[in-house]
Amino acid sequence: MNWKTEWKYLTWVVVIFLSCFYLPVGTARFDNAVLEAFHLVKWYAEEHVLLCLVPAFFIAGAIGVFISQASVMKYLGAGANKILAYGVASVSGTILAVCSCTILPLFAGIYRMGAGLGPATAFLYSGPAINVLAIVLTASVLGPELGIARGLGAIIFSVVIGASMAFIFRKDEQADAAAAIVMPEDEVSRPLWQNGLYFFSMVGILVFANWGQPQDPNGVWASIYGAKWLITSGFAILFAVILVGWFNVKAWKVGLVSLLVAVAGFVLPEHPALAFTIGFIGLSVITSLDTGETGRWFSSSWDFAKQILPLLLIGVFIAGILLGRVGHEGLIPSEWVAKAVGGNSLRANFFASFAGAFMYFATLTEVPILQGLIGSGMGKGPALALLLAGPALSLPNMLVIRSVVGTQKTVVFVCLVVVMATISGVIFGTFF
Numbered sequence: 001m002n003w004k005t006e007w008k009y010l011t012w013v014v015v016i017f018l019s020c021f022y023l024p025v026g027t028a029r030f031d032n033a034v035l036e037a038f039h040l041v042k043w044y045a046e047e048h049v050l051l052c053l054v055p056a057f058f059i060a061g062a063i064g065v066f067i068s069q070a071s072v073m074k075y076l077g078a079g080a081n082k083i084l085a086y087g088v089a090s091v092s093g094t095i096l097a098v099c100s101c102t103i104l105p106l107f108a109g110i111y112r113m114g115a116g117l118g119p120a121t122a123f124l125y126s127g128p129a130i131n132v133l134a135i136v137l138t139a140s141v142l143g144p145e146l147g148i149a150r151g152l153g154a155i156i157f158s159v160v161i162g163a164s165m166a167f168i169f170r171k172d173e174q175a176d177a178a179a180a181i182v183m184p185e186d187e188v189s190r191p192l193w194q195n196g197l198y199f200f201s202m203v204g205i206l207v208f209a210n211w212g213q214p215q216d217p218n219g220v221w222a223s224i225y226g227a228k229w230l231i232t233s234g235f236a237i238l239f240a241v242i243l244v245g246w247f248n249v250k251a252w253k254v255g256l257v258s259l260l261v262a263v264a265g266f267v268l269p270e271h272p273a274l275a276f277t278i279g280f281i282g283l284s285v286i287t288s289l290d291t292g293e294t295g296r297w298f299s300s301s302w303d304f305a306k307q308i309l310p311l312l313l314i315g316v317f318i319a320g321i322l323l324g325r326v327g328h329e330g331l332i333p334s335e336w337v338a339k340a341v342g343g344n345s346l347r348a349n350f351f352a353s354f355a356g357a358f359m360y361f362a363t364l365t366e367v368p369i370l371q372g373l374i375g376s377g378m379g380k381g382p383a384l385a386l387l388l389a390g391p392a393l394s395l396p397n398m399l400v401i402r403s404v405v406g407t408q409k410t411v412v413f414v415c416l417v418v419v420m421a422t423i424s425g426v427i428f429g430t431f432f
Contacts, residue, residue: 032330038317041313044312044313055280061300076116089120090155100392125158140216202235202239205235208224284298313396319358343382348379354389360394
């Protein structure tokens with residue numbers, strides 16, 4: 001017996017055994033926390049997997065197949081023009097109204113295709129953080145100063161965090177830049193404008209299918225919400241035409257799937273997610289059976305789904321046990337959180353940043369949560385700290401980032417977000 005290696009396995013066995021032996025089953029808080037975890041996973045599966053993650057997986061797969069690695073490295077790689085690379089990455093959230101989990105397949109796609117760590121992490125942060133609707137909602141509900149500070153802070157954060165990551169891991173960046181110099185240009189099977197319109201149609205489906213309901217029933221945002229499925233259908237029609245015209249998908253296959261989607265939409269208009277699901281199942285069948293480029297597209301998308309989805313569901317379950325759902329409690333009592341973020345002290349700002357980084361916020365839910373916390377005595381500094389750290393990070397999000405860039409880079413990224421959010425909260429709370 002070689003105990004130099006076997007002690008590790010023995011330690012795990014002992015830890016798992018003791019955890020099971022002393023599992024507090026039967027206590028009200030633990031039983032409720034487990035139930036809350038399952039509630040949160042069920043809600044996440046209903047609200048986010050079909051409408052958010054599935055389109056994101058297809059977009060990420062398309063990045064890997066239809067965008068050349070040389071092009072990604074040219075514009076977003078370690079040796080790319082910094083102003084252009086960080087400029088594009090830092091404002092991506094104005095287009096992608098997504099949460100911290102939905103951005104992950106897109107981040108993994110561009111990173112694996114050769115995007116530099118700096119621009120890629122700037123994109124990772126800005127995607128969920130710079131959401132125009134969320135910023136407007138923050139300003140209208142929590143005050144214009146918080147809304148403006150959130151918008152400006154998120155843009156600045158994305159650039160600073162991306163640049164900091166690139167500097168800290170500059171040796172890796174230099175190696176990537178050297179590789180980009182010898183990277184040959186790939187052959188292009190279709191013009192840039194066709195690929196651009198193809199991605200535009202998929203992003204349109206992703207954005208408008210997940211358009212959140214604003215609190216104000218009047219105005220532009222409410223009008224868009226009321227017509228979200230009509231707009232989504234328009235993008236879906238454009239997408240179908242592109243598949244037939246430029247990707248050589250058989251028209252009868254696309255027509256059959258479109259017919260099934262239309263029937264589901266007319267028969268059960270109160271369940272639009274059903275028609276949406278039928279559409280993506282049909283797309284999966286069509287592409288998975290193809291041996292050409294659309295087959296490679298499905299294979300690439302499936303690879304992302306296999307890697308990311310299990311980690312997200314595990315992370316959501318753990319977050320549910322610890323913190324529960326909105327308005328419900330997990331193992332950690334909500335009054336602990338309310339007391340810890342009171343006032344504008346450094347401790348309160350740090351706790352708001354740290355807690356926000358590990359909590360899961362669906363798009364726009366952070367605003368009503370903060371509204372309740374502010375009513376319970378939360379200072380404006382900690383409120384901004386949570387707004388800058390919370391939407392961009394979550395425990396499920398961290399698990400997936402680690403699988404893409406490794407433990408060290410993930411820890412540094414999370415620390416940068418928490419520290420910068422804390423400092424911003426302290427400064428903001430001092431003046432407001």
